[in-house]
Amino acid sequence: MSNELPIGLAKNARRAWALDDVAVVPSRRTRSPQDVSLEWQIDAYKFDMPVIGAPMDSVMSPATAIALGKLGGLGVLNLEGLWTRYENPEPILEEIAALEASDVSPENTQRLQELYAEPIKAELITARLAEIREAGVVVSGSLTPQRTQEFYQTVVDAGVDMFVIRGTTVSAEHVTDNGADGTEPLNLKKFIYELDVPVIVGGAAGYTPALHLMRTGAAGVLVGFGGGSSTTTRRALGIRVPMATAISDIAAARRDYLDESGGRYVHVIADGGLGTSGDIVKALAMGADAVMLGATLARAEEAPGRGWHWGLEAVHEEFPRGHRTHVGTVGPLEEVLWGPSHHTDGTSNLMGGLKRAMATTGYVDVKSFQRVDAIVSPLSQQDR
Template identity: 55%
Template sequence: MPARDNVEIGLNRFARRGYDLDEVSIVPSRRTRDHDDVSTAWQIDAFRFEIPLVTSPSDAVVSPTTAIGVGQAGGLGVLNAEGLWARYDDPTDVYRQLREAAGPHGGPPVSLLQRLYAEPVKPDLVTARVKELSAAGVTTAVRVSPQHTVQLAPTVLAAGVDLLVIQGTIVSAEHVTRAGEALNLKEFIADLDVPVIVGGAADYQTTLHLMRTGAAGVIVGVGADSWSTSDTVMGIRVPLASAIADAAAARRDYLDETGGRYVHVIANGRIETSGAIARALACGADAVQLGEPLRVAAEAPGGGVWWDSVAAHPRLPRGSTSAAAEPRGTLEEVLLGPADEADGRTNLFGALRRTMAKTGYRDLKEFQRVDLVIGGTGAEAPGPGHLAG
C-alpha cells in the first residue's frame, strides 16, 4: 500500500493526511502546444469517447434525451435503472412537481423526492429506455445499485446495454450480510459479456480489490458535491485528490500484477468546474463523473434543479436539493463551448484541452504526468455549509 503521512490527532491516535482537489494546482513546466493538436479522447474496453466524461446517474440531469446528447458530444451518458425514467412511463408531471416546489433559495423538499421515488421500478420501462438509447446509435450505459444488481441486471443486459455501471456511495468487492446471499462482484462480473464499471471506492486497497473483480473501470470518490450531506449524516468525507492518486497507484500495481490489464479510474466528487476536471485528471484519473455541472444545460430534465440519487433514499437521505439554476447554454455549449463567462462552468472540456496545451501534453495519458503543487488559491474553496468531497 502506498505510504502516506500520518498525523497524530491525539494520544496514540493517528489519521492519514489527505488533500482535496482545490488544494492541488497544475504547474506548467514543459513546452506549450497548439490546442488543436491535443486529444482528450479515452477508451474503455472497445468503446472510445472523445471527452473523458461519464455522467452521474442523477435524474436531475440525465434523461434518455440528454444521455443521447452526451453521447453525441463525445461522452458517456449513464441512465439510472432505478430512477424516474424506470418508474414512470412519462415523468413529465413528476419533473413539473419538483420544479414548482423549488423556491428562489432552496430546492424541493426531500420528502417530496422520497414520495415520488416510492413508485416501483418497472422492468419493461428499463428495457424500453435502453432500446431508445441503442436506437440513437450512442454507447449505452445504465446504473444499478449494488443492492438491486441481482434483480435488475438481467433485465438491463437482456435489453442490450453496452456498459453496466454498479454504483453506490461505497462499494466493496464482497459485501457481508446475515440476510440472504450477498453480491459477489468477482463471480458476477466473470459471468458477463459486457464490461462493468463499479464504485465508489475511497482508498488504495478497496480500489485494488475492485480491480481484481474484473471490472473495466472503478469510480473513485463518494460523489460528495455542494449539496451532499454524507459528512453530516455518516461522517464520511473523502479528500478526492488523494483518493485519485491512491487509485492510480492501485491501477499501476494491478497492471504489474496482471501483466498488462489496465483498469480505468473515474473520479467522482466535488468536480464542478473545468479547473477541477483538469486537476482530477492530473492526479491520475482517466475520466470524471459529472452531475451538478450539467444542470445549467438547457436540456437538463430537472430544469436547473439538482439532486443526487441518494437524496431520495427512503430511510436515510444523504443530500439536499438545489434551487433552480438559469440555463447557461445548450448541453453541447456547456461541454464544448463556446463560453461567455469566465467562471469555469461552460466549455468544460474545451478548457481541459487548453490546459493540456498550456502544459505541453498531447493526450490524457501524458497529462497524468504533469507537475503538481500543494497550495490552493482558495478560489474554489467550500462556501458556508459546503461539504467538500
C-alpha cells in the first residue's frame, strides 16, 4: 500500500513522522528495570549503554570523552574542532560562552568563523587521542568527509580504535567536491577496506543512501543530519527527513543488507534531535541500535560548551547552517546519564528512563526492544 500523498498535480510525496509523532505501546508483560540490560556491542567493542557522545566542541573534550567512556559509553572527539586548532582552547570556549546571548546573531557567527579559521594541527590530533588512550577507554575521533583524506593517516597512526566520518549528508559515491579544492574524491569503500579499525559513517536519511553506505563496509551508519538543535539545515537548504521515518527506513536497509551480505550486521545509530530520554526510547523503538547525543550531553556540568551548543555547520566559512544555542545545565554527566534525577522533563537519568520504558513494555535488551509495538499519535502544537 502506497503512503504517498499529492502535494499538487505534478508532485506526490511520502508522509513522514517525527519522533514526537510516535509512541511505544505497553504489552501484557512488564518487567523490573533491574532486569534490563542496556549493553551494546559494535565490532569488538562492548559498552554498558548504547550512547555515543557527538563529536561537537560543545559536547566532547578529551576530558568529557574519557568521562563518558568510564560511564559506559563512547566519546567521539571532533578532530576538526578547537582542541586540534589551539594548544589551550579553554579561553576560546569561555569567549564563545560569553558571546551575545542570542541564538541567531550574524556577529556571533562571524566571530565563530574567525575562531575556527585557525588551522588544524596534526600534532594536536595525536596529542588529544593519546590523552584519551592513556585513560584506558575506547579511543574515537571524527572527521568530515572533506578532511578525511588529509588527516586520516594521522588519526590511524595515533592509535584510534574507532573512526567516525560525519557530515550533514554523506554519500558512498561522492563525498568531496570532486577535486574542486585540488584533492581527489574520497573512495569510501576503498578507504574503509584498507583501514584496520571499524568505521561509523553518516549522515544518511533514506533507505537507498544508507544501503550504499552499508555496502562500503561501514560498521555503523548515522541516521540524520547531525547538529540537532544547533543546525538550521532545514531552513537554509530545505532538507529535512523526520527522524522516526528516517530510522525505520534505514533499519529496513540494515535488514535487507543482512540478507544480501549473508549475515553482515551494520549498526543503525540515530544522530540528532534526541533531546530527552523519551526521544532515545522512541529512536531505539524505531530500529536504532544506539544513539549519538549532542545537546542532551551539552547540558552536563562538565560539557565544554558551558551551557551553549553548536556544531561545525555553524562555523562554515561560506555557508553557515547553524547557530549557537543555549541548552542550559542540568547536572553532572553521571547524573545526566544514570541519575538520580531531579528533573521531570526527561533531561537527566536518560538511561534510567530508557530502562523503565523497556521494563514497562516487557523487554530486557535493546535488540529485542526494537520489536516493541508503536502507534502514530501526533502531538498538538501546544504539547510539543
